[in-house]
Structures are given as structure tokens and as C-alpha cells.
Amino acid sequence: MHNDPWYILGAGSIGCLWAASLCHKGESPRLILRESSYQQFDQKRIPLKLLTPEQTSRFAVDIVSPETIHSPINRLIVCTKAQDSLSALNSVKPHLADNCQILLLQNGMGSQQAIRDALPTQAIWAGSSTDGAYLSAPFEVRQAGQGQTWIGPLSSHQQSEQGFYDLCNNFRLKVSQCDPIEQKLWEKLAINSCINGLTALFDCRNGELLDNGEKQVWLDQLITETSEVLAALGMPANALKESVYGVCQITASNLSSTCQDARKGRATELSFINGFLIQQANSLGVTVNSHHQLMDQLNATGVKTGQPATASSLCI
Numbered sequence: 001m002h003n004d005p006w007y008i009l010g011a012g013s014i015g016c017l018w019a020a021s022l023c024h025k026g027e028s029p030r031l032i033l034r035e036s037s038y039q040q041f042d043q044k045r046i047p048l049k050l051l052t053p054e055q056t057s058r059f060a061v062d063i064v065s066p067e068t069i070h071s072p073i074n075r076l077i078v079c080t081k082a083q084d085s086l087s088a089l090n091s092v093k094p095h096l097a098d099n100c101q102i103l104l105l106q107n108g109m110g111s112q113q114a115i116r117d118a119l120p121t122q123a124i125w126a127g128s129s130t131d132g133a134y135l136s137a138p139f140e141v142r143q144a145g146q147g148q149t150w151i152g153p154l155s156s157h158q159q160s161e162q163g164f165y166d167l168c169n170n171f172r173l174k175v176s177q178c179d180p181i182e183q184k185l186w187e188k189l190a191i192n193s194c195i196n197g198l199t200a201l202f203d204c205r206n207g208e209l210l211d212n213g214e215k216q217v218w219l220d221q222l223i224t225e226t227s228e229v230l231a232a233l234g235m236p237a238n239a240l241k242e243s244v245y246g247v248c249q250i251t252a253s254n255l256s257s258t259c260q261d262a263r264k265g266r267a268t269e270l271s272f273i274n275g276f277l278i279q280q281a282n283s284l285g286v287t288v289n290s291h292h293q294l295m296d297q298l299n300a301t302g303v304k305t306g307q308p309a310t311a312s313s314l315c316i
Contacts, residue, residue, distance in 0.1 A: 004074040005030050007064075009088050011037075013133040014105055015079035016141040020050035021172045023059035030062045032092060038065035049140040061139075072097035075164075078104050082111040082272040083306050089115060096122060103127055103151060103164050107192060107257070108272030109185050110279075116154045125164055127151040128184040131173065132254070144254070148174045152181030183235060187243075190230060193274045194222040194244045196258035197294050200268065200303055203259065207252025210245065219244070221290040229277060232284040262303045270295065271306035 006022055006029040008015050015031065022029040031046075041063060050057045074097045080088045085106050096102075096119075103125045104112045116124040130147030151164055167175045178184050195206060202208070202215055209215045223241045230237035261268045274291050281288040298305050 007032055007069075007073050007076045007092075008079060009076060009092065010079035010081075010084075011063075011139065012079060012081075013135045013141055014129070014131070015077075016048060016135065016139060017050070017131065017133045017143060018077055018079060018105070018173070019061055020048055020057065020059055020141060023048070023061065024050075024057065024172045025170060028062070030064050032069070033063050033065055035065045035067055038063060038068070046139055051136070051140070051142045066091040066095070069095045071095075072100075074100055076100060076102045078102065078106070078115075080106070081267070082106040082108050082269045083267055085111045086115055086118060089119070093119075099123065101125065101164065104154075105129060105149075106272070107188075107269045108276055109182075109189050110272045110276045112154060112185070120155075124154045125151055126154050126181050126185060128178075128181065128188045130188070132251070146174065148176065150176055150178040150181060150184040152177060152179040152184070154181065186230065186233070186235060189273055189277065190226050190240055191244055191247055192256075192258075193226055193277050193291065194219060194240075195247060196256045196268075197270050197274050197298060197305075198222065199256045199259040200262040200270075201294065201298055201301065203263065205252065205259075206248045206254050206256060210248050218290065218294075219248075222294065225281075225286070225288040225290050226277065228286050229281050229284065229288065232286050233280070262298075265304070267304040267306050269306070270298065270303075275305065 006027055008019050008029050009032045011031050011033055019029045019031055045060050045062050048059045048061045069092065073092060073095045078085055078089060085104065098121065101123045104115060105127045106112060112126045127149050129149040131149060132144035132147060133141050134144065136142050165177055168177060195209065198209055198215065198219060199206060209219045223244055227237040227240045258268045258270060274295055278288055278291050295305055
């Protein structure tokens with residue numbers, strides 16, 4: 001299986017970052033593009049550029065579309081937005097091998113569980129990453145900071161020796177195994193639910209939330225409510241404020257992905273972040289009025305928060 005090519009669904013910043021990192025490892029990944037995007041390229045091997053603070057690396061990467069895949073996909077990494085992930089996977093579903101290993105790298109929660117339920121015979125893995133990356137041009141990805149990626153199986157029947165654990169060695173990205181992975185997903189969701197939507201509402205950078213004024217008051221309210229949800233789930237909650245403040249300080253000059261999407265009028269992933277948290281809070285009997293108010297005000301200002309994520313039972 002390990003001689004099979006890696007396929008990457010989604011050519012955004014994370015998809016390109018992983019494609020470049022796999023090339024660096026000596027692999028030959030294939031980027032899956034929409035048919036309309038694929039047809040724009042005369043050459044089916046495109047230049048991919050990775051820029052880091054230390055150096056610039058260039059790779060040649062094959063591109064395909066769902067219509068031009070002619071061999072079974074055994075290893076697939078899904079790097080689309082949460083709201084697009086299931087439909088994107090459905091576009092390549094006929095090509096998935098019976099034992100295909102699928103790694104999901106989406107923000108928030110809900111989309112991963114929906115995919116697991118829709119593909120019960122596949123080995124579904126999920127990842128939670130703190131890598132910072134953005135596209136400065138198509139297929140030109142800048143890695144803004146070295147983070148950490150945790151990966152682990154979502155399906156209880158999967159064996160620990162299967163999947164993507166070989167990425168933990170000789171890979172330029174820091175990848176570690178974690179089982180159960182749901183706790184790592186919740187840890188990231190908790191932080192994002194306090195920061196991302198608020199930066200979109202105020203159209204501000206992360207560090208501006210610590211303004212000793214209205215933004216910080218609202219931030220603290222979101223942190224308090226999110227901590228109560230984590231506690232109800234039986235997860236550590238005492239350090240959430242420290243974690244959220246730390247992210248705001250370390251990434252003070254950054255625009256969250258949600259704020260960037262809102263500025264460009266694109267659909268955000270908030271239904272899979274705050275929306276998912278609200279659904280879980282409702283099922284647990286926890287009051288999260290500030291999260292409701294945030295989503296209501298974002299909708300009122302025209303930010304596309306998306307449809308509510310599907311609630312799923314989680315193995316915590």
C-alpha cells in the first residue's frame with residue numbers, strides 16, 4: 001500500500017502545504033482539482049512553490065480531476081473547507097479503494113463525523129493542526145509558522161498499525177499520533193470558537209481582541225461558556241483562557257481564516273465551530289447565550305455562517 005500515490009483533495013493553503021511536504025519526503029502526491037479548474041491547465045504537472053522563513057522550495061506536482069482518475073485511490077488527504085468536504089469526497093467516491101485510508105484536515109467538528117457515517121467501510125482518520133499557512137498565489141504557499149498536527153482514527157474498528165502513522169517519521173511537518181483524536185479536535189474547536197467568529201464580527205486581527213474593552217469582555221464570556229461545555233464533556237477546561245489569550249498574543253498580527261472569508265464574502269466554517277458547540281451545549285443542557293448572540297449578529301451583518309453542523313455522538 002505504501003507504494004501507492006497520495007491523493008490530496010483541495011488545493012488551498014493546507015492542501016498545497018501537505019503536497020509540498022510530501023514531495024520533500026520523496027513522495028509523488030496528486031492534487032485533485034475541480035474539473036473546471038483542471039481544464040484551465042494545458043500541462044497536467046504544475047509547479048508548486050513552498051516559501052518558509054528559511055528558504056524557497058519548488059516541486060512539480062501532478063494534477064487530476066475526478067473525471068480523469070483511472071486507478072483506485074488508496075491514500076487520500078482531504079483539505080477542503082468543512083462545509084465542502086462531504087460533497088468533495090462524493091465526487092471521488094467511485095475511485096476509493098475498499099481499504100482506502102482517508103485523512104480529514106478540516107477546522108471545527110461535525111464534518112468528520114458526517115463523513116465517517118457516510119463511508120462506514122472506509123478507514124477514516126482526522127487531524128488537528130496548528131500549522132500556519134496561506135496562499136500568496138495559486139500553488140504558492142507560505143508557511144507562516146511551524147505548528148503541530150495530531151492524527152488519529154475516527155472509526156473504532158481501525159487497527160493502530162494502519163493509516164498515516166508513517167508520516168510521523170522523516171516528514172518536514174510535525175505529525176504525531178493521538179487516539180482518541182476527538183479530544184484534540186475539541187481543544188482546537190474550543191479556541192477557534194472564542195476567536196474566529198469574534199474577529200469576523202469586529203473585522204480585526206487576533207491580537208485586537210485583547211483590547212481591555214468590548215472585544216475582550218465578549219471574548220471572556222465566550223471562554224467561560226466554552227469552558228462549561230468542555231467540563232460537561234468531562235474534558236480539561238481550566239486552562240482555556242490561558243490558551244486563548246496565548247493564541248491571541250502569538251498570532252496578534254494575523255487575520256483568522258474566518259475573518260478573511262468574511263471580508264471576501266465567502267462562506268465560513270462557523271457552523272462547524274460555534275454552531276457545533278451550540279448543538280453540543282444544547283444536548284448537554286449548558287447555556288451558551290454569548291455564542292448564540294455572536295452567531296445572530298454575524299448573520300445580521302451578512303457574514304455567511306453556513307448551515308448548522310450535524311450533531312454526532314462523540315467517543316470522549
